[in-house]
Structure formats: structure tokens, C-alpha cells
Amino acid sequence: MNKRLLLLILMFASVSVQAHPHAWIDVRSTIVMSAEGLISAIEEEWLFDDLYSAAVVDGFKNDSPGRAATVRDFAPEVIKNLEPHGYFMRVTVDDRPIKLNTVTEYKSEMKGSQLLLSFTAPLSEPVGPTRYAVSFAVYDPTYYIHMAHPVQQPPTLRNWKQTNCGARVEQANPSAEDFARAFSLDQGASPQYDLGHLFAEKVRIQCE
Amino acid sequence: MVAVCAFTAAFVVVAGALLSHYGVWNRFLVWTMFTQGELHRQLAAAMRQVALEGWVAAGTLIGISLLYGIFHAAGPGHGKAVISTYLGTSRTRLRRGLFLSVASSLAQGLVAVILVEVVANLLGYSLRRTQGTAGQLENLSFALVVLLGAVLAVRSALGLYRRWRQSKRKPTGLFSGGGKLQAYCAECGGPHSLTGEHLNQALTWRGALPIILAIGLRPCTGAILVLLVAYSLDLRWVGIAAVLAMSLGTAATVSALATLAVSFRHVALRFFQRGATTRKIHAGVVFDVLGLAGGVLIGLMGLGLLQQGMSVGQHPIL
Numbered sequence: 001m002n003k004r005l006l007l008l009i010l011m012f013a014s015v016s017v018q019a020h021p022h023a024w025i026d027v028r029s030t031i032v033m034s035a036e037g038l039i040s041a042i043e044e045e046w047l048f049d050d051l052y053s054a055a056v057v058d059g060f061k062n063d064s065p066g067r068a069a070t071v072r073d074f075a076p077e078v079i080k081n082l083e084p085h086g087y088f089m090r091v092t093v094d095d096r097p098i099k100l101n102t103v104t105e106y107k108s109e110m111k112g113s114q115l116l117l118s119f120t121a122p123l124s125e126p127v128g129p130t131r132y133a134v135s136f137a138v139y140d141p142t143y144y145i146h147m148a149h150p151v152q153q154p155p156t157l158r159n160w161k162q163t164n165c166g167a168r169v170e171q172a173n174p175s176a177e178d179f180a181r182a183f184s185l186d187q188g189a190s191p192q193y194d195l196g197h198l199f200a201e202k203v204r205i206q207c208e
Numbered sequence: 209m210v211a212v213c214a215f216t217a218a219f220v221v222v223a224g225a226l227l228s229h230y231g232v233w234n235r236f237l238v239w240t241m242f243t244q245g246e247l248h249r250q251l252a253a254a255m256r257q258v259a260l261e262g263w264v265a266a267g268t269l270i271g272i273s274l275l276y277g278i279f280h281a282a283g284p285g286h287g288k289a290v291i292s293t294y295l296g297t298s299r300t301r302l303r304r305g306l307f308l309s310v311a312s313s314l315a316q317g318l319v320a321v322i323l324v325e326v327v328a329n330l331l332g333y334s335l336r337r338t339q340g341t342a343g344q345l346e347n348l349s350f351a352l353v354v355l356l357g358a359v360l361a362v363r364s365a366l367g368l369y370r371r372w373r374q375s376k377r378k379p380t381g382l383f384s385g386g387g388k389l390q391a392y393c394a395e396c397g398g399p400h401s402l403t404g405e406h407l408n409q410a411l412t413w414r415g416a417l418p419i420i421l422a423i424g425l426r427p428c429t430g431a432i433l434v435l436l437v438a439y440s441l442d443l444r445w446v447g448i449a450a451v452l453a454m455s456l457g458t459a460a461t462v463s464a465l466a467t468l469a470v471s472f473r474h475v476a477l478r479f480f481q482r483g484a485t486t487r488k489i490h491a492g493v494v495f496d497v498l499g500l501a502g503g504v505l506i507g508l509m510g511l512g513l514l515q516q517g518m519s520v521g522q523h524p525i526l
Contacts, residue, residue, distance in 0.1 A: 022429035024245050050252035055335045055436040081524035144523050
């Protein structure tokens with residue numbers, strides 16, 4: 001009983017800074033395979049939510065040069081800012097993290113009223129999904145932004161001749177303990193940076 | 209009456225514990241986050257509607273904003289942590305807890321309005337510039353949290369020290385507090401109820417303002433986004449109305465939390481009182497010990513937040 005009470009108190013004595021999401025991104029991922037059947041890169045398309053997009057670009061009239069410049073300059077700035085954060089991507093091979101090389105291909109455009117950021121994240125070492133368990137997650141560690149693949153556009157594989165490989169999205173399933181930990185008082189361990197993965201989907205690439 | 213309150217509070221706590229045990233609480237939290245996302249997605253569309261149809265469509269926007277505030281505040285955030293720790297450990301009545309919750313929520317909305325007005329007018333319209341300034345305000349609010357915790361802790365420690373000295377001078381001074389609080393009520397011979405007059409500590413502006421600022425000084429990003437979009441659509445007053453609605457929604461959730469914190473304290477104290485076989489323990493001592501712990505907790509929390517806020521820097525995207 002006492003433990004439960006403590007858990008409850010911890011839940012309410014939440015310290016995570018402004019942690020709940022303030023923006024939403026619909027993620028679309030394409031896993032790029034090389035001719036040798038190795039995963040060489042992951043292409044990302046991030047569709048920002050309406051309100052965020054509006055706050056970035058709506059200060060300008062619809063076809064003013066200022067607006068076009070803001071949309072165009074969005075990608076280089078965000079990509080530069082994201083580099084120290086691993087582009088919000090965590091790629092693992094047999095639970096070992098794989099680094100991404102610096103992103104050099106990127107662009108931003110408007111899709112209706114929403115900002116769309118596209119970029120290609122090259123893996124520092126190509127990996128074979130037939131030999132290793134490859135998975136990746138796209139998420140904001142601070143959980144300032146909620147990022148997810150919409151159900152109707154799951155991750156796909158490109159250049160994969162054989163049909164026995166596929167990508168499967170595993171939903172996040174935070175437990176009571178996860179919540180308590182996320183909302184609890186371990187400031188020492190920089191709680192802000194552990195929150196995002198609790199709510200992050202995991203994409204597993206599976207081959208027969 | 210007191211018994212009923214205590215029972216209700218105990219029920220809430222036990223029910224909460226059971227809910228957390230069976231995962232219902234989780235599903236509730238996940239659901240609030242999901243709903244919040246849905247509402248967020250509707251905000252921009254609702255604002256464009258107002259831009260097209262004028263104030264007629266403002267009702268929908270304000271309704272969405274109100275709900276957004278309610279759901280948004282249900283997630284984690286330092287304001288709630290400060291207010292629940294403070295109310296859970298200090299000698300404050302529920303009425304004042306509610307006042308603090310509402311005032312700090314409204315202050316948060318007001319700060320967002322002022323920030324966007326100032327930044328958009330002086331520095332030019334830019335989300336990142338506004339967010340950068342908001343980040344500095346955030347660090348300032350964390351520093352205030354540290355200060356608040358320190359003041360609470362020192363005040364309680366002084367209280368304990370004074371009591372300790374007094375008890376050394378008059379070891380049997382239970383009935384001779386010299387006009388101060390007494391552990392026994394002369395008429396009934398039993399210990400004072402903790403909901404008695406000695407809870408009536410005057411809440412001055414000097415006492416309330418640091419708490420309100422510590423919580424309200426950091427404007428919510430959602431409010432900033434709404435105001436910026438409203439500003440660019442020439443809907444300044446609509447944006448301000450929406451942010452006000454958001455603040456009221458936040459106030460509702462935080463008030464509910466404050467009620468829970470105060471009830472929890474009542475239950476815990478009653479439990480403690482029953483457990484104390486020797487009736488020597490002064491109700492004030494309990495509050496001082498509790499206040500000391502709460503102050504230290506809030507202070508440490510503020511330090512952690514401040515250190516983090518200084519080291520992490522601005523979010524790469526927002």
C-alpha cells in the first residue's frame with residue numbers, strides 16, 4: 001500500500017520540464033537498400049502539424065518572397081540544429097546503436113497548409129537485415145514533439161528485390177512504472193532526455 | 209463533516225492507487241495525451257475559420273482552447289510539481305490552494321500575451337526568437353522555484369528551532385504556549401484538529417507572488433503558437449481570448465490537483481495523529497517538519513530544472 005501511495009505521489013510530483021508534446025509530426029520513413037542487400041540510409045519525411053506550420057510561416061502573405069524564403073530556409077536550419085541530436089533517430093543493430101553520417105540531402109516545402117521536411121539519413125556502416133536484427137525509432141527525446149508514423153503510411157523498403165523483408169511498427173506501451181519514472185524525481189539523470197523513448201514507436205526490419 | 213472529507217480523500221487516494229495498479233491510470237494518461245494532440249490539430253483550422261467568418265466562429269476556437277488547456281495541464285510539468293508539493297507539505301487551506309492554482313494559470317496566459325506582444329512588436333515576428341525569450345523566462349522561473357524552496361525550508365527550520373528552544377525552557381509547557389498555538393484544546397481536552405484555526409495563515413501577496421511567478425513565468429508553447437498565428441492572421445484579440453480560455457482550462461486541472469494534494473495531506477496527517485500514542489507531538493511540529501521536507505524538495509527540484517535549463521539550450525525545432 002505504501003509503495004502504491006509513493007508511486008502516486010511521484011506521479012503527481014512530476015518534474016519533467018514542459019515535457020508534454022507541444023507539436024506533432026507525422027513521420028514517413030523509407031528504408032533504402034543497396035544492391036548488395038544492405039541498408040544504406042533511411043529517408044525521412046516529416047509533416048509538421050498545422051498550428052506549428054502556421055506559426056512558422058503564416059507571418060507572411062501567401063505568395064510573398066518572405067514566405068517562400070522562410071519555407072526554403074527551414075530545412076537547412078532545422079537539419080543543422082538536429083545534427084547534435086542525431087536527427088532524432090536511433091538506429092540499432094542487435095541492440096547496438098549505429099551512428100548516422102551528416103545529412104547532406106534535405107529540403108523543406110509546403111504541403112497544403114503544413115510544412116514538410118524531407119531528408120536522407122545515411123548510416124555510417126551499412127547493415128544487412130538478413131543477418132542482424134535492425135530496428136530504428138524516430139522521436140524527440142524531450143517529448144516536446146510527438147512523432148509517429150500514421151497507420152495509413154507505414155515504413156517501406158526501397159530497392160529490395162526479394163519480398164521476404166518487411167518493416168513493422170511496434171507501438172509504444174509505457175507501463176505504470178515507466179510513467180512513474182518519467183514523471184518522477186530523478187533530476188540527476190536528466191529526466192528530460194529519457195522521456196521521449198517511452199512514447200516512441202519502434203520500427204523493426206524483419207526478414208524471413 | 210471532517211470525517212466525511214477525510215473519508216472521501218482516503219477513497220480518492222486508495223482508488224488512485226488501485227487505478228495505477230491495474231493500468232487504468234496509464235491508459236488514462238495516454239488517452240489525455242492523444243486527445244490533446246487531436247485538439248491541437250484542430251486549433252489552427254479553427255483560427256482560419258475565425259479569419260474567414262469573423263467573431264461568429266470564435267466560439268468553436270475558444271471551446272477547443274478551453275479543452276486543450278484542461279488536457280494539456282494533465283501532462284507532466286513543473287508548475288504542477290511545485291504547487292502539489294507546496295500544498296501537500298505546507299499549512300495552507302484548500303481555498304488558498306485553489307486561488308494559487310487559478311492565479312498562476314492566468315499569470316501563465318498573461319505572460320504569453322505580453323511576451324508575444326513585446327517580441328513581435330520589437331524584434332519582429334519569429335517563432336524561434338519568441339521561443340528563445342521564453343526559454344530565458346523559463347530559467348528565471350526555475351531560479352524562483354529554488355528561491356521558493358529555500359524560503360519555505362528556512363522558515364520551517366526556524367520554526368522547529370524556536371520550538372526546540374521553547375521546549376528546553378519549559379518542558380511541560382503544553383498549556384502555556386504564551387499566546388502561541390497549543391497542542392490541546394482547553395475545552396475538549398483532546399488534540400486540536402488540524403483543520404482548525406491555526407491553518408488560517410494569512411496569504412499575503414508577498415507570500416503568494418513568488419509561487420504564482422515560479423509557475424506562471426514560463427509561458428506555455430501552445431499559447432505562444434496560438435498567439436503568433438492569431439497575430440499573423442490579424443486576429444490579435446481572438447488569440448488573446450483563446451489563450452485566456454486555455455488558461456482557464458489549465459486552472460481547472462491544476463485546481464483538481466490542488467484539491468487532491470490538500471486532501472492527501474489531511475489523510476496523511478490524520479493517520480499520523482492516530483498513530484502518535486504519546487500526545488506530546490504538537491501539530492505545528494508536524495507542519496514544520498513537513499514544510500522543511502517540502503521546501504528542500506522544491507529547492508532541489510528547482511536546482512535540477514535550472515541546471516538542466518542552462519545546459520540543454522533551445523530545442524532544435526521549437
